[in-house]
Amino acid sequence: MVSESPKRLTIYDLARLADTSPSTVSAVLNGSWQRRRISQKLADKILSLAESEGYSANMQARALRRERSGIIGMILPLYDNRYFSSIAQHFEAQARQRGLFAIVACTNRDPAQEREAARMMLAYRVECLVSTGATDPDTISVMCDESGVASINLDLPGSKAPSVISDNREGARQLTNAILDRLAGQAARDDAILFIGGRSEDHNTRERIAGFSQARAERGLSTSEADILPCDYAADKAQVALEAYMRPRSTLPSAMFVNSTISLEGVVRWLQRGGYQLDDMIVGCFDWDPLAAAFHPHLIMARQSVGEMIDRVFEVIDTPSPDARLLIEVQPDIIGV
Amino acid sequence: MVSESPKRLTIYDLARLADTSPSTVSAVLNGSWQRRRISQKLADKILSLAESEGYSANMQARALRRERSGIIGMILPLYDNRYFSSIAQHFEAQARQRGLFAIVACTNRDPAQEREAARMMLAYRVECLVSTGATDPDTISVMCDESGVASINLDLPGSKAPSVISDNREGARQLTNAILDRLAGQAARDDAILFIGGRSEDHNTRERIAGFSQARAERGLSTSEADILPCDYAADKAQVALEAYMRPRSTLPSAMFVNSTISLEGVVRWLQRGGYQLDDMIVGCFDWDPLAAAFHPHLIMARQSVGEMIDRVFEVIDTPSPDARLLIEVQPDIIGV
DNA sequence: TTAGCATGCACAATCGGTTGTGCATTATAC
DNA sequence: GTATAATGCACAACCGATTGTGCATGCTAA
Structure with missing residues (x-):
């Protein structure tokens, strides 16, 4: 890995270039500038500067300060199968639509790998974890609970977090x-x-x-x-x-x-x-x-109605149920009759 | 998203519990403690405390400070296909083996989505980006270059980064x-x-x-x-x-x-x-x-020999070639003769 | 007995954003 | 012409780790 970064641009650099303060640059770039009464003129100046200089906010720094990573995780038994790969694809699309970054990890139907993947995702401070077809979903749920992270079971149900499965x-x-x-x-x-x-x-x-x-x-x-x-x-x-x-x-x-x-x-x-x-x-x-x-x-x-299942998953994420044992069953379609 | 975190444990908490300093806790937990001459006794104390309290390092903070995210990214046309899903699976396994966290995004053979995904990955400070079957790999390579991030093409070749493809x-x-x-x-x-x-x-x-x-x-x-x-x-x-x-x-x-x-x-x-x-x-x-x-x-x-292709990709990552036009071709196997 | 070195640890700066607060300056009200 | 409010922005603390540096203390050697 040869990251001899030519030092990426920061808000401090932009502040110097725009002859203003870092906090102002930050406010302009993250959209909170109207609330902070930054003038349109200065905002435009900063925005065009950021654009021309190719600025890109450091998500790690943002996540650290905001205490929200913007990441949502999923563990999956395997990719190499039409059902699960379709789940991954829908999950990612829906996550992106909500401005979340999706991270998926394969765990090969192995409880140890499931725990390890969950641990990593929690270390990266995912905001929510979906365990798909997990052999041991309840352990994952407990790990998430201990970190104050919501979890949801998909495909196979668990007893310690809401589950979305096929009927x-x-x-x-x-x-x-x-x-x-x-x-x-x-x-x-x-x-x-x-x-x-x-x-x-x-x-x-x-x-x-x-x-x-x-x-x-x-x-x-x-x-x-x-x-x-x-x-x-x-x-x-x-x-x-x-x-x-x-x-x-x-x-x-x-x-x-x-x-x-x-x-x-x-x-x-x-x-x-x-x-x-x-x-x-x-x-x-x-x-x-x-x-x-x-x-x-x-x-x-x-x-199995993958699209609908993923939709349900995000509904549960959006409006968390007080009932950890919530079970949502989605009808599969019968093809070829 | 209901992240009312009951405040996750930090090195500061552990330092208080172990009656020592945050820097010492950090050194012990990231393995640099011998070099820093921390006593075995104190290290053991901190380690067992971290274990019993369920401490998990905040990767955003670590990434920020170390200026290394530990993340490696891949963009993929789609998951829902045996070839590409197999690529994702091998990629993830190899990444994990190297202590890297893999992030994969589907871009539906759409150049705009490819750029957008690359932009997000760069914002998350991936250490390296693999563009698989990209319709516009060179644009991705340029984006990565500008951020000082290594990129590699897979499945379809490009002219601005090394490529690993089937023969x-x-x-x-x-x-x-x-x-x-x-x-x-x-x-x-x-x-x-x-x-x-x-x-x-x-x-x-x-x-x-x-x-x-x-x-x-x-x-x-x-x-x-x-x-x-x-x-x-x-x-x-x-x-x-x-x-x-x-x-x-x-x-x-x-x-x-x-x-x-x-x-x-x-x-x-x-x-x-x-x-x-x-x-x-x-x-x-x-x-x-x-x-x-x-x-x-x-x-x-x-x-196509997916396992071998991914192996070659990581070889290029490990020992970067000065030649951006490096083209590695992997033989597919003929089945069913 | 004291200089000199090794040991064991704490301090504080730093990574790059975010955000509560405060302070000029200008505009409006009376 | 003064009191008050709105405008526009800068300061500084903070998120949680990492790491260069420095300071006691204990030990060894002369």
Whole structure:
């Protein structure tokens, strides 16, 4: 890092150039000059000088004095996925719109990395921290509380800060219904559906399983434990789990509920190896990927409403609720029916 | 934003608690205490106090005084794509490893947003700025130069700062070769290949077209201008361009060179509408997407070596080159052959 | 016994803004 | 022509760290 800065311009430099005081320059540049009764003439002079000299305020100094960093933070399991990257993108856009600077850190679904990232963000004095899909959101909330910083959970709920999540149960119910509708339209061998992917420990997976079972129950179908495979979020895990599931069986399930695009990747790989095609089954996927949709128009997908979720997050930030357990659920859209 | 901070702990508080001076506390906490001959005993006392009280240094104050923010910035066209999101993820991991805090901003391939993001990052006194896939990298470089901040171009080259990019020409040549090899193995109708996607203005697309033509020329094949459709990066654009291309024709091209996964999405959508399958052609795609790979094992893809590119970026940061026009090209991998 | 050095720490200036306060000067009121 | 108010700006303290410098005290050596 070769920062042999040719000394950046400060308000002191501008004050000298404009033959005025630093405090006046500061007031003019941060917009408080009318309140401080600086003359229009002097303000113009300072502004044009700042412009021509390429002045840029030192945000660290400003943050220090104002005790407001202007930074808002987010921790994210990973970028490399359409859902999470879309979250990051919307978050950044909304933050910018509010004059906030967004900082996002990936924490790989690792509680230690989550804490470490939160610690760094708090050290940089973020004004608010959003923990997305955190494995341990409550610890983050406590850390934020101790620093007097607001925190919000996104995607996975916590009990110590407001949470904005998808309505996983209802989404899963609708996705399952869509699968069952299509099954009913075809002469299917049976109406068993294999549920695969996700973590049995996480709230979303549990809710989705509940919605899945509920949709079946509403049609008088029971759900067997053996048909539920929450084998974690990873393509390989899904591939291995499916392999094991299929070993004693000779025919493909009629349908599958795949609990994430990453699990879908494993499922598709397994199918390819066995010479099967995705079209040999009816497949619903909880999560959305545009390339998958293009490749496979019959694939039913629950697309989480990322834009709306981020909007809700900022609403909570703007008008903080006294209720730390506030839970906001956003409906996903069912695509491909 | 409700930052009614219950006053965070400072070195002054710790000094009072430890019955010592702020400068001593500072030295102990930032590791310079041995050099300043602080006794082990006092250091231990301060450290355990800081730990138990949950002290966290104010990075704005540190940055102000040290004139080093500890922040490194990156601008990115968008997150929502496997290539760019992977870049962000590797960048962040490498930055963290060096004790730097990474800040990434999306600029939507818009020069104005690129400048604005760069301005903000410079205001936050980033120590270095990486412009990824910037439409106007040289302006960013100039802005950084004026602030005495190092800048580096990634993915698309610039002329005023070192650049790390894929070897697009060679990658395209290899990808085209792989397509031609497969064409040779089949009784293809002809050996024309449709090149679709990308921007004719951008360096990468031009290089890829050059590599494409070169591979063909090496086999004695000429390339017709009509078979090159740089219709921009967007699924819809590719779909529309393909539609127009096919209108006067009755048969699919034997093969396609698709210049990004986003263009691939448009191509696949057009094929679906026409009742075609991707397997009806031989398809090579410059870029990689794991879901696409899973869905379509015969798809040939050039996967850019993101990890290696980021490594090169940090090498340039660590040992700055006197040559602002330094161009480092990294070989992509050809997948699916 | 005292000069000389090492040890252990505190002081105060500083980074670049922000903001409460105060003081001239001019304008208005009576 | 004087009292009062408005105008226009400068001063200085402060945010929380970092760091050059200096001063006691204790120890060693002559």
